[in-house]
């Protein structure tokens with residue numbers, strides 16, 4: 001588990017561990033993705049951000065405009081799905097902090113270059129207007145909807161034929177999570193849901209979502225897929241589901257949990 005802490009952030013040093021990124025990819029050698037300072041050559045274009053402590057070592061994420069020689073690139077999604085929960089938080093955090101650093105080089109309020117980092121927080125302080133710029137975190141709801149023994153699964157236009165998932169979407173400004181669940185399900189498939197219940201959450205670094213997972217129950221309406229977003233959506237018997245997301249993702253976990261909940265009701 002990555003320790004975030006409130007201590008003063010150190011500068012890169014010899015005893016620290018380093019996660020290397022280039023062009024949104026994680027750099028690896030074999031199956032290794034945590035390196036020491038002697039394993040790579042810092043360049044003038046490389047940028048680094050302190051991530052926190054992991055296994056009592058300081059960890060930094062360093063990102064390069066081009067992949068340095070001797071490293072292979074691996075997609076973050078691929079790596080997250082291969083790693084255990086043990087590394088998930090560390091890799092997610094590294095990716096999100098690198099994104100924050102890259103995307104906040106100038107103040108959004110006054111346009112001055114952001115050169116001052118807060119000593120203890122991940123915040124860049126504008127030396128001109130004093131506003132603090134924190135990493136952007138975008139809450140998204142994701143919901144598994146149940147109707148009796150059936151589960152609602154939809155295929156977005158972007159998904160391959162035969163691959164189905166839960167309804168998900170960004171929370172709008174001024175909206176509660178529960179309102180976002182109701183709105184997204186109505187917008188994407190035209191049905192009303194009730195009994196909305198929080199289940200779990202997961203950081204999702206593509207690039208900075210926080211997925212907030214819910215169960216909900218069918219209330220009323222007929223499935224009517226939104227033409228610009230959903231290719232098809234159906235009620236699926238819980239014991240005969242199509243291809244669904246990897247269980248490392250909260251989407252896959254919600255479906256497994258919903259299947260288990262229905263199966264338990266069958267045993268009563």
Ligand SMILES: [Zn+2]
Nearest residue numbers: 107110126129
């Ligand atoms: Zn400013």
